[in-house]
Amino acid sequence: MSETESHPALALEGELNIYGAAENKLRILEFLSRAKEAPALDLSGVTEVDTAGLQLLILAQREAESMGTSLRLLDPSASVLDVLQLCNLTTRFDVSGALECNP
Amino acid sequence: MNLDNAQQTFIEESRELLAAMEDALLTLETTPSDADAINAVFRAMHTIKGAAGLFGLDHIVGFTHVAESLMDRVRDGEIAVDDTLIALLLGCRDHISSMMDAVDAGEESTSEDMLTTGMGLVASLEVYLGHPSEDGDATESPSAPSGSHTPAPTTDATGVENVTWHVSVRFDQELLRNGFDPLSFVRYLGTLGDLVHVEVIADAMPSGEEMDAEACYLGFEMRLAGDLTKGDIEDAFEFVQSDCTLRILPPNSQLGAYLDLIQDLPEDTVRLGEILVACGTLTERELEEGLRIQAGGAGASEEMSDDQPIQPLGEILVEREVVQQELVDAALDKQRRTRDAKTREARVIRVDAAKLDELINLVGELVIAGSAAETLARRSRNRTLVEANTTIGGLVESIRDSALRLRMVEIGETFNRFRRVVRDVSQELGKDIDLVITGAETELDKSVVEKIGDPLMHLVRNAMDHGLESTERRIKAGKPAKGTLRLNAYHESGSIVIEIADDGGGLDRARILAKAQERGLVQPGQSLNDHEIDNLIFEPGFSTAEQVTNLSGRGVGMDVVRRNIDALRGIISLDSNPGQGTRVTIRLPLTLAIIDGFLVGVGEGAYIIPLDCVVECMKCDPAETRCQDYINLRGQVLPFLRLRDLFGIEGSPPRRQNIVVIQYAGQRVGLVVDHLLGEFQTVIKPLGRLLDHLRGLFGGSTILGGGEVAMILDVQELIRIAVQRDAGAHAETAASNQTDLV
Numbered sequence: 001m002s003e004t005e006s007h008p009a010l011a012l013e014g015e016l017n018i019y020g021a022a023e024n025k026l027r028i029l030e031f032l033s034r035a036k037e038a039p040a041l042d043l044s045g046v047t048e049v050d051t052a053g054l055q056l057l058i059l060a061q062r063e064a065e066s067m068g069t070s071l072r073l074l075d076p077s078a079s080v081l082d083v084l085q086l087c088n089l090t091t092r093f094d095v096s097g098a099l100e101c102n103p
Numbered sequence: 104m105n106l107d108n109a110q111q112t113f114i115e116e117s118r119e120l121l122a123a124m125e126d127a128l129l130t131l132e133t134t135p136s137d138a139d140a141i142n143a144v145f146r147a148m149h150t151i152k153g154a155a156g157l158f159g160l161d162h163i164v165g166f167t168h169v170a171e172s173l174m175d176r177v178r179d180g181e182i183a184v185d186d187t188l189i190a191l192l193l194g195c196r197d198h199i200s201s202m203m204d205a206v207d208a209g210e211e212s213t214s215e216d217m218l219t220t221g222m223g224l225v226a227s228l229e230v231y232l233g234h235p236s237e238d239g240d241a242t243e244s245p246s247a248p249s250g251s252h253t254p255a256p257t258t259d260a261t262g263v264e265n266v267t268w269h270v271s272v273r274f275d276q277e278l279l280r281n282g283f284d285p286l287s288f289v290r291y292l293g294t295l296g297d298l299v300h301v302e303v304i305a306d307a308m309p310s311g312e313e314m315d316a317e318a319c320y321l322g323f324e325m326r327l328a329g330d331l332t333k334g335d336i337e338d339a340f341e342f343v344q345s346d347c348t349l350r351i352l353p354p355n356s357q358l359g360a361y362l363d364l365i366q367d368l369p370e371d372t373v374r375l376g377e378i379l380v381a382c383g384t385l386t387e388r389e390l391e392e393g394l395r396i397q398a399g400g401a402g403a404s405e406e407m408s409d410d411q412p413i414q415p416l417g418e419i420l421v422e423r424e425v426v427q428q429e430l431v432d433a434a435l436d437k438q439r440r441t442r443d444a445k446t447r448e449a450r451v452i453r454v455d456a457a458k459l460d461e462l463i464n465l466v467g468e469l470v471i472a473g474s475a476a477e478t479l480a481r482r483s484r485n486r487t488l489v490e491a492n493t494t495i496g497g498l499v500e501s502i503r504d505s506a507l508r509l510r511m512v513e514i515g516e517t518f519n520r521f522r523r524v525v526r527d528v529s530q531e532l533g534k535d536i537d538l539v540i541t542g543a544e545t546e547l548d549k550s551v552v553e554k555i556g557d558p559l560m561h562l563v564r565n566a567m568d569h570g571l572e573s574t575e576r577r578i579k580a581g582k583p584a585k586g587t588l589r590l591n592a593y594h595e596s597g598s599i600v601i602e603i604a605d606d607g608g609g610l611d612r613a614r615i616l617a618k619a620q621e622r623g624l625v626q627p628g629q630s631l632n633d634h635e636i637d638n639l640i641f642e643p644g645f646s647t648a649e650q651v652t653n654l655s656g657r658g659v660g661m662d663v664v665r666r667n668i669d670a671l672r673g674i675i676s677l678d679s680n681p682g683q684g685t686r687v688t689i690r691l692p693l694t695l696a697i698i699d700g701f702l703v704g705v706g707e708g709a710y711i712i713p714l715d716c717v718v719e720c721m722k723c724d725p726a727e728t729r730c731q732d733y734i735n736l737r738g739q740v741l742p743f744l745r746l747r748d749l750f751g752i753e754g755s756p757p758r759r760q761n762i763v764v765i766q767y768a769g770q771r772v773g774l775v776v777d778h779l780l781g782e783f784q785t786v787i788k789p790l791g792r793l794l795d796h797l798r799g800l801f802g803g804s805t806i807l808g809g810g811e812v813a814m815i816l817d818v819q820e821l822i823r824i825a826v827q828r829d830a831g832a833h834a835e836t837a838a839s840n841q842t843d844l845v
Contacts, residue, residue, distance in 0.1 A: 018279050021316035029311065050284045051321060058305045058321075059314055066310065086289060087303045087323075 008035035009074055013045035016053030016080075024053075028060045032067065039064055040096075043076040049083045061093060072096055113154050114207050115453075120147040121200050122519075128189050128196070129522050135184040144192065145174035146334070151199065153338060156291060163202050166221055169228045170195045175330055182231055191227050193523075198224055267299055267354055268329075270336055271364055273307075273322035275346035280317055283343050289323055291339050296329025456549065459509055466499075466506045467786040471806050473499045474784060478808030500784060512552055514592045514601070515543030520556070521563050525588060528567050535574055535585045536567055542592035547599045551691055554671055555601070558664040562603045562687050563588065565661070570607035570685050580682065582606065595690075598673075598715070604686035610679040612636045637677045641665040672802055674767070674819055690767075700785035700805070700815065703763060704778035706752035709813040711785050711805060712774070716765045716818045723760040723775055732828070734773065736764070742825045743773030749800070749824075767818050772825040774816075783807070787815060 010031040012024060032039055041060060046053075057073070064071035072094045076084070084090045127143035134140070148171040155163035170192065176182045198220055205217065270292065274285050292298060301323060308320035327336070336351050337344075352360050473496055480492040518540045529536040571577075571586035578584055591602040612633060619625040619639045631639075643662040668675045673691035692698075700711035727734055733742045741764065747756055762773040787803040794801075802817040 018284075018317060021279075025314070025316035049286075050279075051286045051319060052279050052316060054286065054303070055305070055308060055314075055319075055321060056316060058303070059308060059310070062305075062308075063311060083286060086286070086293070086298075086301060088301045089303060 008037070009040040009042045010035075011042035011045060015048040016043075016046045016056065017048055017050040018052040021052040021056060024056055025059070028056060029063065032060065032063050032071075037069060038072065039069065040072040040074045042074040043080045044074065046077045046080050049080050054083055054087065054089075057093070058089075070094055110158055110206070112453075113158060114203055117151050117154065117203055118200070120150055121196055121203070122516075123147055124196050125193065125523055126519065128192055129526060131184050132186070132189055132526070138178075141174065141178055141184070145171065145178055146338075148174055149335060150338060150341070153291065153341070156294070157287075157342075160202075160206060162221070163199065163206075166195070166202070166225065167199060169225050169232070170199075173228050173231055176232065178332075179330070188231065191224070191231075195224050195228070268296070268327040268331060268333075268336060269352040269361070269364070270323070270325040270327055271350040271352075272325075272340065273304070273348045274319045274343070276315075276318040276320070278319040278343060278346050281346065283346070285319060285321060285323070285343075288339055288343070289325065292325065292327055292336070295335055295339060296327045296331050299326040299328050301325050454509075459549075463506055463510065466503050469499055470503055470784045470786050471808075474808035475810070476808075503784065507548070510549045511546040512549050513543060514545050514547055514552065514599070515540070517552055517556055517559065518543050518590050518592070521559070521590065524560065524563060525567065528564060532567065533573070534567065534571055536571060537585050537587045539587060539589045540591075541589070545592035545594060545599060547592075547691065551599075551671055554667065555689070555691065558667045558689070559601070559603070561661075561664050563590075566603055566605040566607070566685065566687075570605035572608045576608070580608075598690045598692055601689040601691070602686055603689075604684060606684040609681040609683060609685055610637055610640070610677075612681070615639055637679050640677070641675065672817075672819075698785050698787060698815075700783045701763070702780035702783040702807075702813065703746075703761075703774075703776040704780055705746045705750065705776050706754060708750075708752075709780060709807060709811065710746070710776070711783060711813050711815045712763060712765060713785075713815070713818060714782060716767050718764040718766045718771065720779055721762050721764070723762045725760075728775070734762070736771075736773075739771075741771060741773050742828070743775055744821060744825050745775040747775070747777075749821075765818050765822070767822050770822050770826060772822045774821065785815065 008031070010027065012027075014020075016024065028041070041057070049057075061071045073080070074096050076095060081090070081095075084093065084095070124144050124147035127137075127140035127147075130137055130140040131144075148167045152164050152167035152171055155161075155167065173182065174192075177184060177188075182188070198217070201217060202221075205214070272285075272288075278285060289298070289301060302325070304322035304324060305320060307322065308314055314320070333351050333353060337349065340347060340349050350364055352364060473492075477489075477492045477496055480488045483489075522538055522540075525536055525538040566588055567586075571588070572580070574584050577586065587606045589602065589604040591604070593600055616625065616631070616636055616639070619636075619642070620627055624639060624642050625631065641661045641664075665675050668689055668691070671691050673689055675690075676688050677685065678688065679685040699714040701714045701717045703710050703712060724734075728743070732744075733740050735741070743762060746752075757777050760775050760777055761779050762775055763779070764771055764773050766772075785805045788805055790797060790801065790803055794804075797814070799820050800817060801814045802820075803815045804812050805815060807813050
């Protein structure tokens, strides 16, 4: 987990799927409750995303919105981008570093 | 979810699909425009492709994809079905089947041979598809380019102007826990056609703490372009059919259908309208128009307040659009049929054969233990105990019957395998042969079915190769040019009878006799009747070498067939009429495990005769039987065997003996026994190797209630002994009689 004062970011790594969904959800909610401003999820290390993982991303964004802020996805890995593109969600999320990664 | 088990199921189901595909292709050969058959072939390819994708079997996906694309075009009437195409598709079927075998055997890589075969087939398929294969890469999707192949937009004014399918799906919350990933279905749809737009619907997801990270809350609204049928899309969700709500709107659906969809979905109407517009399924103008028509329709047909366009509006639209109603009916009908098919499927349970065998074994032991208890009860002379035991005995008998019935399968499946064989062989031989199957629903024990396949195959090939004449010869003989091969099965007194009959030239007796003499099977000068000559072909080492082809006549001929049948306690016989054909009849016991027996006593020992073979019992009149081996049974000559003599039992017989008349395969023989001991449920224990020398007289042994061993008489063999002896004594009369009959 790498966090700085100005850009709080939670790094999610490895498989973002059903197996770790419950744990990741707690981490995300806990992170959002602490990060007051411009929270971000660092997704550069995510190797796999399934429906459960996607749900968590949507949940995170929705929670952030309800707190009056917006969530950024930092440097999402290819597998994250793949899912976001498949579901036409790239525009719904504030994705940073996506364009560079996306050929 | 255990992937291995799932894969096993996949392989089994694929084999069933391939069998259905073969059937369908053979149907197409006679009726090339049979839509059901075309669909069946398509479905097989399509389902196998989809399922193979789930297991990451990319080579199967790639191959089936090309075949599927081809069938898709056939379905659309773009490509006509002809013999070459059928042959090609049969080749594809075989190739997929061998790929399945490889998967089943756990082979990781594809062998060179198989790759070459696959490439060859793909190349031929591509020729039909109208574009040569560039690099052998079959995985690209020729059937679903986004623009060119989609159906032309309809001119119907009320139709919504788009040429894409709209797929709306909501998943059960448990789906993720069940091991499915909805995203994979979306991805799969993307391989079927072109996913124009996907909208994720997360409205059902609660916020924050309430959200269960392992539940599935997402739904999808998708627009899918491509040459697809509703079935294709439904099939993509086949594995989660019961765990999702799927709605599919065909291209150019009536506006009302979309409005219906909006109303059916759990989300708020306005939000859904937005979603459909977002998907591009509807334009804003269309949505507005739809809502306007809705409101107007509601106002016109029912006195509803105009400012509150709610619930039944879509229905009213449907009522107004008569065509639409028919569509809905058709859809409902289809749904009902799918549901019926599903319930039928649910009524069948796959059970491991080993478990069934175990059950049968246990039932066997139960039968033995039951008879022991009954014997003891009878000895105790305790009437209530005897009664209780009789009840139990009855129940055990029912359990035995039901348990054995579990193993019964219809022979039709085995017979159907020959349709392909007959087709291939008749082409190879250049003969026109029709296969007629009757009695396919006749049931017999699964273990028998498995073992009968090879002998039957041999007989069928033999009949086609040697039995049926060439077309020219047939025409010359004044017969129809098309030869007929009949497979028939029926039940008869505890046996199943399987007949393989052809309307060919019959056996060439002169040549068989000459061959037999040459091989030393028959001594020169020995006179044989026609029946005996016919049966010479079952002798070991007999093969009419002049007829060797690559089909049959490899020297391992009919004697092997007979040995196989013998091993099943069966009997094979042959009936041939020169110029009219040959019929081979196989009689097999229905089951190999337990029989109803008739217990008889000879000397100190007890013996069992299968009850199915017992015709009647009578007193043995010493005056009549003293000096001859046959009696007069109501005007018929009945040869008999004295079991005492046959088994070499010492001592003097009791004063009153009995004759048990047994019958098998139409022949009757009497057995002289000392005592009749009644019916007995018999669990057949095979004879061990040590008792090999007893084979021929006994078919097995069993254990009686008191623990004694009783031998089971081999009725077939006893009849043969009696008839042979009888024939020996009356050889001349018999021979002349037989010739008269023929």
